[in-house]
Amino acid sequence: MKDEKPDGPLYYADYLQLDRLLSSQRMESALHGRPAHDEMLFIIVHQAYELWFKQILWELDAVLAAFRAPSIPEDALGQAILRLDRIVEIQRLLIQQVDVLETMTPLDFLDFRDYLFPASGFQSVQFRLLENKLGMRRGDRLQLQDAAYTSRFRETDVARAEASEREPSLFDLVEGWLARTPFLHFGDFDFWREYRHAVETMLAADRGAIRTNPTLTEDEKKKQLAGVEATAARFADLFAPETSEAEAGPGRHFSRRALQAALLINLYRDEPILHAPFRLLAILADVERNFTTWRQRHAQMAMRMIGTRIGTGGSSGAEYLERAAERHRVFTDLSALASFYIPRSALPKLPPDVRSRMGFRFEAP
Numbered sequence: 146m147k148d149e150k151p152d153g154p155l156y157y158a159d160y161l162q163l164d165r166l167l168s169s170q171r172m173e174s175a176l177h178g179r180p181a182h183d184e185m186l187f188i189i190v191h192q193a194y195e196l197w198f199k200q201i202l203w204e205l206d207a208v209l210a211a212f213r214a215p216s217i218p219e220d221a222l223g224q225a226i227l228r229l230d231r232i233v234e235i236q237r238l239l240i241q242q243v244d245v246l247e248t249m250t251p252l253d254f255l256d257f258r259d260y261l262f263p264a265s266g267f268q269s270v271q272f273r274l275l276e277n278k279l280g281m282r283r284g285d286r287l288q289l290q291d292a293a294y295t296s297r298f299r300e301t302d303v304a305r306a307e308a309s310e311r312e313p314s315l316f317d318l319v320e321g322w323l324a325r326t327p328f329l330h331f332g333d334f335d336f337w338r339e340y341r342h343a344v345e346t347m348l349a350a351d352r353g354a355i356r357t358n359p360t361l362t363e364d365e366k367k368k369q370l371a372g373v374e375a376t377a378a379r380f381a382d383l384f385a386p387e388t389s390e391a392e393a394g395p396g397r398h399f400s401r402r403a404l405q406a407a408l409l410i411n412l413y414r415d416e417p418i419l420h421a422p423f424r425l426l427a428i429l430a431d432v433e434r435n436f437t438t439w440r441q442r443h444a445q446m447a448m449r450m451i452g453t454r455i456g457t458g459g460s461s462g463a464e465y466l467e468r469a470a471e472r473h474r475v476f477t478d479l480s481a482l483a484s485f486y487i488p489r490s491a492l493p494k495l496p497p498d499v500r501s502r503m504g505f506r507f508e509a510p
């Protein structure tokens with residue numbers, strides 16, 4: 146149904162529908178005849194979260210639409226970066242908002258907590274849409290009492306959550322975009338072969354420097370060499386053929402080709418054409434980090450408020466939330482990339498034709 150446009154000049158309260166917004170705080174404690182002062186804060190903080198979730202979804206949908214195109218022009222990439230930047234700023238607010246709710250003491254919370262059963266933030270559909278649109282898969286989730294996360298939803302909400310699982314997620318789209326990066330092979334230049342050679346040279350130099358260091362005792366040399374071998378083992382995994390999901394460990398992982406592209410973008414980020422892709426990957430890692438920080442902060446708050454009690458939604462409470470913060474991650478590969486950086490001085494030099502294609506050139510008329 147289309148909203149009626151009121152007659153006369155636009156009025157602030159009508160524009161923002163303040164009547165509806167400001168009459169949407171219904172305290173369960175008051176309905177039970179025992180109004181608890183802090184329930185107003187509890188409701189408003191949750192509503193503010195849901196409004197911000199709505200804004201994040203609005204931005205995320207626009208980013209997803211841009212990435213669905215078979216190729217992404219520079220201006221669309223720039224726009225997507227700005228929108229993701231906005232999401233990061235909103236997330237900072239969301240993390241800070243926990244402080245506001247924590248001005249409520251656990252005893253004040255107990256004044257109305259029992260009225261909330263069995264409702265819980267676990268039923269926040271917008272939060273699940275966000276997770277799904279970012280790329281969380283059903284199979285990667287912790288289960289609550291052996292049931293799907295949708296089991297606590299109303300039917301209409303189940304349909305919304307399931308529809309979001311069927312769409313390509315940001316993870317899928319970014320992975321596809323990375324895999325299409327043209328710079329991995331360019332004429333005779335094979336990035337992966339050159340990078341591997343540079344890594345082997347760097348590791349050999351590290352071993353040599355330790356062995357010939359006159360200030361180290363034999364024992365110290367042994368320890369430091371073991372450190373280099375541990376690094377070498379991590380690189381060996383990277384250079385091994387594509388691993389299966391089970392071998393790659395929990396959570397989502399990029400295909401080998403997408404991972405190579407992400408590494409190339411980070412290592413050669415000084416090349417003008419890679420500035421925007423580098424920013425994009427950095428912001429995605431920020432989005433992921435902020436999500437995890439919020440989850441950890443929320444788990445601490447739950448521990449502070451309810452201790453080791455179960456949650457109103459029936460989970461083990463803070464313990465469940467801590468495990469979810471650990472496990473519910475999507476862009477893990479991006480944060481792990483730093484282990485594979487090598488110093489600029491050791492980076493293979495790009496052939497001149499590749500460099501010139503990567504640069505922005507201004508040609509005077």
Ligand code: HEM
Pocket residue numbers: 190191194195246254264265266267268269272443446447450451455456457458459460461462463465466469473
């Ligand atoms: C007194 C403050 C709060 C406490 C004690 C608390 C506690 C909990 C607990 C124990 C759970 C696990 C599910 C359950 O058994 O209910 C949960 C889930 C959740 N809560 Fe809160 N919560 C609080 C405030 C908030 C706020 C302000 C939000 C903002 C929207 C929120 C959003 C969520 C979400 C999205 C989940 C699902 C998390 C997941 O499954 O990974 N909670 N909460």
